[in-house]
Amino acid sequence: MSKTFEIIERVGISNESNSDAVKKVVMEANTEGGVSWFEVVEQRGRVTQDEKIEYQVTVKIGRKINA
Structure with missing residues (x-):
């Protein structure tokens, strides 16, 4: 069984920290x-x-x- 993935690219922004910006953009995509x-x-x-x-x-x- 093969697995297929898509890659999307997003920009996250935060006034707190880089890690907060990452968390926000990843959780939104999730x-x-x-x-x-x-x-x-x-x-x-x-x-x-x-x-x-x-x-x-x-x-x-x-x-x-899903392929």
Whole structure:
């Protein structure tokens, strides 16, 4: 029996931390279908106009698809 997966790429954003941004984006994707794995491919941040830090992560998410 073969297994087939799809990979989606999403960007998560948080004002708390990189790990919070990852958790938010992965859990949101999980509501659409079972997440099998994820890979953080990029981390970055920015300073907002009101001098707050915004954490941003790009995440690849693997989900099993029914074939």
